[in-house]
Amino acid sequence: xxxxxxxxxxxxxxxxxxxxxxxxxxxxxxxxxxxxxxxxxxxxxxxxxxxxxxxxxxxxxxxxxxxxxxxxxxxxxxxxxxxxxxxxxxxxxxxxxxxxxxxxxxxxxxxxxxxxxxxxxxxxxxxxxxxxxxxxxxxxxxxxxxxxxxxxxxxxxxxxxxxxxxxxxxxxxxxxxxxxxxxxxxxxxxxxxxxxxxxxxxxxxxxxxx
Amino acid sequence: xxxxxxxxxxxxxxxxxxxxxxxxxxxxxxxxxxxxxxxxxxxxxxxxxxxxxxxxxxxxxxxxxxxxxxxxxxxxxxxxxxxxxxxxxxxxxxxxxxxxxxxxxxxxxxxxxxxxxxxxxxxxxxxxxxxxxxxxxxxxxxxxxxxxxxxxxxxxxxxxxxxxxxxxxxxxxxxxxxxxxxxxxxxxxxxxxxxxxxxxxxxxxxxxxx
Numbered sequence: 001x002x003x004x005x006x007x008x009x010x011x012x013x014x015x016x017x018x019x020x021x022x023x024x025x026x027x028x029x030x031x032x033x034x035x036x037x038x039x040x041x042x043x044x045x046x047x048x049x050x051x052x053x054x055x056x057x058x059x060x061x062x063x064x065x066x067x068x069x070x071x072x073x074x075x076x077x078x079x080x081x082x083x084x085x086x087x088x089x090x091x092x093x094x095x096x097x098x099x100x101x102x103x104x105x106x107x108x109x110x111x112x113x114x115x116x117x118x119x120x121x122x123x124x125x126x127x128x129x130x131x132x133x134x135x136x137x138x139x140x141x142x143x144x145x146x147x148x149x150x151x152x153x154x155x156x157x158x159x160x161x162x163x164x165x166x167x168x169x170x171x172x173x174x175x176x177x178x179x180x181x182x183x184x185x186x187x188x189x190x191x192x193x194x195x196x197x198x199x200x201x202x203x204x205x206x207x208x209x210x
Numbered sequence: 211x212x213x214x215x216x217x218x219x220x221x222x223x224x225x226x227x228x229x230x231x232x233x234x235x236x237x238x239x240x241x242x243x244x245x246x247x248x249x250x251x252x253x254x255x256x257x258x259x260x261x262x263x264x265x266x267x268x269x270x271x272x273x274x275x276x277x278x279x280x281x282x283x284x285x286x287x288x289x290x291x292x293x294x295x296x297x298x299x300x301x302x303x304x305x306x307x308x309x310x311x312x313x314x315x316x317x318x319x320x321x322x323x324x325x326x327x328x329x330x331x332x333x334x335x336x337x338x339x340x341x342x343x344x345x346x347x348x349x350x351x352x353x354x355x356x357x358x359x360x361x362x363x364x365x366x367x368x369x370x371x372x373x374x375x376x377x378x379x380x381x382x383x384x385x386x387x388x389x390x391x392x393x394x395x396x397x398x399x400x401x402x403x404x405x406x407x408x409x410x411x412x413x414x415x416x417x418x419x420x
Contacts, residue, residue, distance in 0.1 A: 008410055015409030016388050020365070042369065042390040078409060079416030086408070097307030103388065103405035109412070147415065148408065155230070159252065171418075172411040174404070178226045178313065180252040186418055188411040192402060194384070195313035198296070198358065199225030199288060200218055201382040201398040202319070205357065206289030208381075208396055 006054045013051050014074060016041060019106045021071050033064040080108045085144060089161060090152035091116040091131045094176055098150050099126045109148070113140060134161070141168035152176045216264045223261050224284060226251060229316045231281050243274040290318045295354060299371060300362035301326040301341045304386055308360050309336045319358070323350060344371070351378035362386045 020041055024032060034045045041048075052058050055077045058065055075081040086104070088095045091114045098104075099111050116122060117134045124131050132140060140146070149170045153161050158177035165173065172188040175181055178196070181189055230251055234242060244255045251258075262268050265287045268275055285291040296314070298305045301324045309321050326332060327344045334341050342350060350356070359380045363371050368387035375383065382398040385391055388406070391399055 006413075011410045011413050012403065012406035015406040016390075016403065018409075019388055019405060023365075042392045078413050080409060080412060084412060093307045093310045097303045098404070100303045101404060103403075104408065107405050107409050107412075109405075109408055148411070150408075155233075172415050174408050174411060178229055180226075182252045188414045188418070190407045190411050192404065192407055193222065193226065193313075194308070194311060194402065195229060195317050195319075196222035196225040197400045197402055198314065198319055198360075198382075198384050199228075199290060199317050200221045201358070201384060201400045202290060202294060202317075203216075203221050203288050204398045205382050208398070 010051045010054055011078070013043065013047075014055070014078060015080075015107060017048070017051070018071065018074050018078070018080070019103065021067055021074075022106055025067050025071060030067055031064045032067050032070075036064075075108070083108050083110050084148060085110055085112045085146045086148035086150060087112060087137070087141070087146050088114040088129075088150045088152060089134070089137065089165065090154075090176075091118075091121050091126070092152060095150070095152035096126050098152065098176075099129045111150075112144060112146065115140075138164060138168040141165065141170060145169070147171045148174070150174045150176065151181075155179050220261045220264055221288070223253065223257075224265070224288060225290075225317060227258070227261070228281065228284050228288070228290070229313065231277055231284075232316055235277050235281060240277055241274045242277050242280075246274075285318070293318050293320050294358060295320055295322045295356045296358035296360060297322060297347070297351070297356050298324040298339075298360045298362060299344070299347065299375065300364075300386075301328075301331050301336070302362060305360070305362035306336050308362065308386075309339045321360075322354060322356065325350075348374060348378040351375065351380060355379070357381045358384070360384045360386065361391075365389050 034048050038045045038048045058070055086109050088099050088111055099114050111129055114129055114131045115134045115137045116131055121131050122133045149165045151158060151162060151173050155177050158179045159181060162173060162181045162183060166183055166187055175189055175191045178193050244258050248255045248258045268280055296319050298309050298321055309324050321339055324339050324341045325344045325347045326341055331341050332343045359375045361368060361372060361383050365387050368389045369391060372383060372391050372393060376393055376397055385399055385401045388403050
C-alpha cells in the first residue's frame with residue numbers, strides 16, 4: 001500500500017534509485033541487494049529501505065530485490081510508467097542543454113518540442129527536436145496534450161509565458177527563471193535556480209571559514 | 211547586524227533579489243521600493259522585508275531602498291563581493307551550458323576552466339573557456355586557488371572525481387550527478403538533479419489528479 005504524504009525528498013531520492021536500477025538492468029543485473037544500491041548512490045541502506053517503505057513492501061531480507069519488478073512497481077507508483085510529453089520553452093543555452101538531457105528519457109519524460117521568440121532560432125532543430133515559434137505554443141500544447149513545461153525564458157517574461165502555458169493546459173512547470181511564479185492552485189511548480197544554489201554554497205563556505 | 215543560522219531558503223531568495231537589483235541598476239534605477247522588488251519577483255513584500263532583516267536594517271519606510279547600497283551590502287554579507295573562481299568538471303551538454311550560464315557572472319562567480327577526459331573535447335574552447343584534460347585538474351585548482359567546482363560527470367565517476375577535487379582544495383561542489391556524494395566535514399555540497407525535480411512534479415501531478 002502506498003502511504004499518503006510521501007516527503008518530497010523521498011520522491012526525489014526514489015527517482016534517483018529508479019535511474020540507477022535502469023542502468024543496472026541494462027548491464028544485465030537481475031537481483032540486487034539494498035547494500036549494492038546504496039553503495040554507489042552513497043545512501044545508507046536504512047534510508048533506502050525507509051524510502052521504499054512509503055511505497056509498499058519490496059524484496060526479502062537476505063534475498064535482495066528483483067530489479068525488473070522493482071523498476072516496474074516504482075515507475076507505476078511514481079506515475080512514470082507511461083511516456084509523458086514535455087516541452088522546453090526558451091531555447092537559449094540552458095534550454096538547448098535541457099532538450100538533450102539524457103536523464104529525462106530514463107524516467108519516461110520525452111521532450112516533444114522547443115519554443116522561442118527569436119526568429120534566428122525558430123525552424124531549427126536540436127538533436128531532432130524542432131524549435132517552434134512561441135506564438136504557436138498554446139495550439140501545440142492543446143493538440144499534443146502536453147502536461148509539463150520546462151521554463152527557461154528570461155526573468156521578465158517568465159510570469160506571462162507561464163500564464164499562457166497554464167491556460168493551454170500545462171499542469172506542471174519546472175522553472176529555471178529567477179522569479180517566483182504565481183499560478184492557480186493545482187499547478188505544480190519546481191524551481192531550479194543555479195545561481196541561487198551556487199550563491200548559497202558560497203555563503204556557507206564564508207560562514208565556515210569565519 | 212547579521213543574524214546567525216540564516217535559513218538556506220532566505221539565502222537563495224536573497225541571491226535572487228541581488229540579481230534583480232543588478233538588472234535594475236543597469237537600467238539606471240537608483241531608488242526602489244520593496245513593492246517594486248516584490249512585484250516582479252512575485253514575493254510578498256513582507257517576505258522580502260523578513261529576508262532582509264536577517265542581514266540588518268535597510269531602507270526607510272516610505273522612502274525605499276538605495277539600489278547601489280543595497281547591492282553592495284548584500285554582496286558583502288553573502289560573500290559575493292569578491293570575484294570567486296569556479297571550474298566546470300565534465301564538459302558534456304550540461305557542463306557546456308553551465309560554462310555559458312550568464313547568472314553566475316551576475317553574482318561574481320567566474321568560470322575559469324572546464325575539464326573532461328574525452329580527447330575530442332580537450333583543447334577546445336567554449337565561449338573562451340578552455341577545456342583541459344581532467345588529469346591536470348588538481349594542478350589547476352592548486353595553482354589558481356579555485357574553491358568551487360560544478361560537477362557534471364557521469365554518476366559512476368562522480369564520487370572519485372569529487373574526492374580528487376577536494377584533495378586539491380575545492381571547498382564547495384554544486385553536484386549535477388544523480389548520486390549523493392560523501393565528502394569530509396566542512397565541504398559544502400548542493401545537489402541539482404533535473405530528473406529528480408521533474409520526477410517529483412510528475413508524482414505530485416498524479417496525486418492531485420487522483
